[in-house]
Amino acid sequence: MTRSQNNFPIEERYDLRLITTFIPNKRYPVYNWFYFKEGFSRDFVEYAISLLGYKPRVILDPFVGVGTTLLYAREKGYHSIGVDASPLMVLVSKVKTRDYNIKSLREEAQKIFRVRFRKPNLSNISSFVKQFFNKYVLEDIVFFNELVDSIEDEKIRNFFKVGLICSSSKVSYAYRDGSVLRVVKKNTPPFRKFFKRFIRKMIKDLEKVKFISPEPEVRVGDARRLDFLKDSSVDAVITSPPYLNKIEYTKVYRIEYELFLRGEEPNLLRSFIGLSKVEEDEADSSMPPVARAYFKDMRLVLREVKRVLSEDKKAIFLLAGGVFPTGVIESDIELSEMATDEGFSVEKIVALNKRVATRNRVEKIGWARESAVVLKT
Ligand SMILES: C[S@@+](CC[C@H](N)C(=O)[O-])C[C@H]1O[C@@H](n2cnc3c(N)ncnc32)[C@H](O)[C@@H]1O
Incomplete structure (x- = not known):
């Protein structure tokens, strides 16, 4: 000392x-x-x-x-x-620290991933956000976000919202460099599969913690x-x-606020x-x-x-x-x-x-x- x-x-x-x-x-x-x-x-x-x-x-x-x-x-x-x-x-801290009914999460996941893709309207997504995604990936993200927003139970909705936010950040071209977001293009996997896998992992994780x-x-x-x-x-x-x-x-969470938490910035x-x-x-x-x-x-x-x-x-x-x-x-x-x-x-x-x-x-x-x-x- x-x-x-x-x-x-x-x-x-x-x-x-x-x-x-x-x-x-x-x-x-x-x-x-x-x-x-x-x-x-x-x-x-x-x-x-x-x-x-x-x-x-x-x-x-x-x-x-x-x-x-x-x-x-x-x-x-x-x-x-x-x-x-x-x-x-x-939101992230809350979702990580709640008690869940695992069965309800599984049922909701089944429901969500059964819905057939419909092309969403991207006209109110800014060009700032658009530059960070492959067009098809962004369509998938917006499509799932609408589904997630329609989940009635707040706890379940927030769980899927955080899953969606985490999955999207993994497939985006955004690279956080200090206070700046840079576009770094890369190959991105099909989003639906990726999101589904991430939700499955989240549910499994919940079974591991006591x-x-x-x-x-x-x-x-x-x-x-x-x-x-x-x-x-x-x-x-x-x-x-x-x-x-x-x-x-x-300041580097502009994408998340615009896509998923509009009005809460x-x-x-x-x-x-x-x-x-x-x-x-x-x-x-x-x-x-x-x-x-x-x-x-x-x-x-x-x-x-x-x-x-x-x-x-x-x-x-x-x-x-x-x-x-x-x-x-x-x-x-x-x-x-x-x-x-x-x-x-x-x-x-x-x-x-x-x-x-x-x-x-x-x-x-x-x-x-x-x-x-x-x-x-
Ligand atoms: C270094 S991070 C904390 C990281 C945290 N220990 C963890 O492991 O996730 C600092 C946090 O302070 C928050 N923050 C900044 N100003 C704040 C304020 N006035 N009151 C409460 N939180 C604030 C930021 O949003 C950020 O999440």
């Missing part, structure tokens, strides 16, 4: 680097339904719970993403609550304002906010942390304005987390340093300083990964660390 300049204890566990990524989830049923590059793994949640050092009653993840914290909590018998600003993420605790509460919301939660109502927080300077990925500037503009008079600090906006929001998040966490309990934040032409901003240290101001004590910072930080892609200017910050109320 070393100490930072400001005396925060730092433990290096670079051997655990992989758990901060989504990669280990690929081998876990249900966890792997929606590939989320910015997500962490089931193994990270397991490790975070070991860092708590007590058995939590209710775990909150205020940046829940695709629901990995909640899934693990359900498997291990902890109650949990998830919040995310993105309706797409909330949930102990009840369905978690998952809702669209803002981690800066958790009004629906009473003071001291949770006893652990395990979460990973958007990373400093890597927030733009929230979040107002990014209002809903997502770190995207609001800082006032002119605040922009004179040593930090770039984007970093100021980010930490201003993270302070509000810390304050809310402090309010809803009961006494003597822990919050674990996974986050990474931000690389700017002026140098690396150590997010773990910044967060620890703010947390101290807000009345937390910093138990330790566990450094889990580090990447070379460069200026103009060649000149090395330091290391950007990815760490779990362990805070105590």
Whole structure:
């Protein structure tokens, strides 16, 4: 264990680097339904719970993403609550963490895949979306989406909707490159077969997981304002906010919103942390304005987390340093300083990964660390 300049204890566990990524989830049923590059793994949640050092009653993840914290909590018998600003993420998290009647899912699948293809009307699909699909594949997707929308039971409808979203992303030409969607053409399999196989896999996966605790509460919301939660109502927080300077990925779900969740697209500037503009008079600090906006929001998040966490309990934040032409901003240290101001004590910072930080892609200017910050109320 070393100490930072400001005396925060730092433990290096670079051997655990992989758990901060989504990669280990690929081998876990249900966890792997929606590939989320910015997500962490089931193994990270397991490790975070070991860092708590007590058995939590209710775990909150205020940046829940695709629901990995909640899934693990359900498997291990902890109650949990998830919040995310993105309706797409909330839909995915919900669908992964519900109880289903498998027989009804199988019957619905049979019904859907029995319907003969009818050419749908693509006139209200934008040319932006059209460029990412083979024409016949897109017709199939829109055809199935109409069928899925007509399913009466909300739980079953959402299940098929997520299956459709995952299957479509696998056959699309969209390649997510940071905040940009690029067209990368490839051979695509017949969609009907592909979708059918994916739904079959989802149903099989449900038979492999065993949930102990009840369905978690998952809702669209803002981690800066958790009004629906009473003071001291949770006893652990395990979460990973958007990373400093890597927030733009929230914009790459335009295809999903246009095709499957029309009208539900979040107002990014209002809903997502770190995207609001800082006032002119605040922009004179040593930090770039984007970093100021980010930490201003993270302070509000810390304050809310402090309010809803009961006494003597822990919050674990996974986050990474931000690389700017002026140098690396150590997010773990910044967060620890703010947390101290807000009345937390910093138990330790566990450094889990580090990447070379460069200026103009060649000149090395330091290391950007990815760490779990362990805070105590
Ligand atoms: C790094 S991801 C979380 C990944 C998650 N740990 C997982 O494994 O799926 C950050 C998430 O924060 C969400 N987000 C951004 N601003 C938010 C806000 N103000 N309140 C709640 N969620 C927000 C994004 O939609 C994104 O899903």
